[in-house]
Amino acid sequence: MTKVGILLGSLRKASFSRKLAENVANLFPEGYETEFVEIGKLPLYNQDFDDHNQVPAEYTTFRDTVKGLDAVLFVTPEYNRSIPAVLKNAIDVGSRPYGQSV
Template identity: 60%
Template sequence: MSKIIGIIAGSLRKESFSKKIGKALLAMAPEGFEFKTIRLDDLPIYNQDFDDNNEVPEAYTTFRNEVKKLDGFIFITPEYNRSVPAVLKNALDVGSRPYGKSVWDGKPGAIFSNSPGAVGGFGANHHLRQSLVFLNIPVMQQPEVYLAKINELFDESGTIKEGETKDFIKKAVDAYVIWFNQNQK
């Protein structure tokens, strides 16, 4: 039975670089693994009143059930103002509640951050790492994945260009699979 890894892109934009990276990762899943895109588009902003008053939006229930079935995660995040986009933080919050029923707990993760700038989303990567530590997601340490000048990585059809960056991403995926196998529940 294949291990299912959720590919979670922290961007809603139609032509999102994070979504394009996620699409490329789908084809990099090794034998014994299935990579599956997890959409964040329909999640209302987390409000604990929904859980406290038994008025949980259907989108929360669908998301929580989908994530519960996953064995691990690769988070792909752009950097917004030296941190993660609100949509990604919201997904973490929705999945972490109600308290004591987190769908994230103990499942191995990795972070691939990106930016059109030269730093490659360093701030977002480390802010996300702080949240994942609290959520008890063991996070791959090496290689650190900061994808700089992401706007230059794709051809006109949205496919990753051949070269060093694509090779690095594949090596990072391979490292994640090793990390996953060492840290799965």
């Protein structure tokens, strides 16, 4: 079974991104399992947390979840000609500490 995590760049419950992602999740063929990965409750990334071994539980939960995935699908709106801050924060949390990115 191939596990695909879906990260939403919009936190709104009725967002177009969420509706699109829910529909896309149902289009994966047999042998794929999709899972929405919560990113809205991640504290803003701060390297001091990792450096001083004070990692928030939300970071650990997120990193462990992503480690268990085979692929990640980003579904996101564009905000001000860039990606939403919540998605950038999730990428920052997942890409640190250096050499241990998930």
